[in-house]
Amino acid sequence: MKKSISILGSGFSSLSAACYLAKMGYEVNVFEKNAEFGGRARQFKENGFTFDMGPSWYWMPDVFEKFFNDFGKKSTDFYNLKKLNPAYHVYFGENDFIAIPDELEKICKVFEKEEKGSSVELLKFIKMAKDNYKIAVKDMLYKMPGISPLELITLDTTKRVGYFFTNIKKQVHKRFKNPKLRSILEFPVLFLGAESSNTPAFYNFMNYADFGLGTWQPNNGFYDVVKAMIKIGESLGVRYHNNSNVTQIITKKKSAVGLMINDKIVNSQYILSGADYNHTETLLPKSQRQYSKKYWSSKIFAPSSLLFYLGFDKKLQNLAHHNLFFDTDFDLHSKEIYKDPKWPSKPLFYANFTSMTNSHTAPEGCENGFILVPIAPGLEDTEDLREKYYNIIINRIERITKQKIKKNIIYKKSFCVNDFISEYNSYKGNAYGLANTLLQTSFLRPKLKSSKVKNLFFSGQLSVPGPGVPPSIVSGKLVAELIEKTNP
Ligand SMILES: Cc1cc2nc3c(=O)[nH]c(=O)nc-3n(C[C@H](O)[C@H](O)[C@H](O)COP(=O)(O)OP(=O)(O)OC[C@H]3O[C@@H](n4cnc5c(N)ncnc54)[C@H](O)[C@@H]3O)c2cc1C
Structure with a gap:
């Protein structure tokens, strides 16, 4: 008989683990609390605009390719990839930006212009x-x-x-x-x-990864990767269940026996959680949690983010697909995230406009936009604060790129700390997990296998190897191999 495993969440690490485990012969069920699959990489469509909700920088294409190759496939079996040129723009002020080209040789020329000898x-x-x-x-x-x-x-x-x-x-x-x-x-x-x-x-x-391998874009956005992984999983027999909120991990002595999902018990021999680590442990009795409140509060988390998804009724000028607005003090913003957490006095921000590359992600003659302001996790999040920063950011884009855009915004949705908590059960509303510092690397990170519940495993951006889509995909492979090897 097949060994059964239930997986919490449908982020990249869960999707990846599901495929590897199914290939190893497990009966796999994935339970996602939200209506859509993909975790932080969900996509939504509104008024003719398509928005990737989270990741947008497709870096380290070799890691994606390795995943597909492990199942006898290539990324191009599922989506086309375009190398972006320019890879991105970095703005330092009005009429002052650097466009990063798609090849190192060309980047050297750009560097040389800014600082003599820097290309060497x-x-x-x-x-x-x-x-x-x-x-x-x-x-x-x-x-x-x-x-x-x-x-x-x-x-x-x-x-x-x-x-x-x-x-x-x-x-x-x-x-x-x-x-x-x-x-x-x-x-x-x-x-x-x-x-x-x-x-x-x-x-x-x-x-x-940046200058050597380049920045790529799938033709329907990052969500193409989610769809491809689900397709592979389905072909191996994985079953995906949305609107399936896990409220308890049921244990007997030192083993997990099942999950409580929408008031029903689902039994399985193994449990893997790709949901945020801290949240998963709250689903266990206190005595079976490995990490205390003090442990989590002592860790350095990646930032949370204030996000805006915007639809414009016109094409925008003087911008690229990816844009970094570094026209304010980098160190000050960094300090206000890590050392002295508060809403940034002069925020740096990132903006992408995927319809500049994939025109079908916005209605004809229109543009879609995604704005990300990194902020400290756990900050107070109110509509007034969101609106205050919205105005700061839009005014900055108008001034720096020399165009009026505010009146052309016909769709607007924001997403911030409170949404990260309510939609993903994210610790303090972190956006991309636990930071990779020297003291939070590898064996110093929360473990893939529980030390207290013998058949309970973890994956994802709070565990090993760390934040980002490529590491999350690898996390799924590592944990699947560990489950098979440990076989408790
Ligand atoms: C705004 C933003 C921009 C980013 N940009 C990039 C980028 O450009 N490039 C890049 O490589 N990475 C980027 N990242 C990081 C990357 O998206 C993540 O590291 C990665 O997607 C995390 O995958 P994960 O496996 O940890 O799962 P997650 O995506 O965190 O998914 C976990 C899932 O578990 C579900 N869940 C939680 N609790 C329960 C429960 N009780 N029951 C059932 N389901 C539950 C959640 O709903 C969620 O769907 C970005 C992240 C964000 C938020």
């Missing part, structure tokens, strides 16, 4: 980042379930031990003087959820 340094820096990428992704990521510190010790990492005891910020500042170039090179580690001054230099492999 850039090539050296990216060579180092590429070597680290090879070690991190090819040798470590897939082999590190975060069980033991020994996983981190390989011939290559031993040679690179210095990279773990200095940080990205120092590394970048040593090599580049120009503040614009510095902020461009410090930007990729924001995906790991921590400040560049608190992220080991080894993680500069994200700079290779």
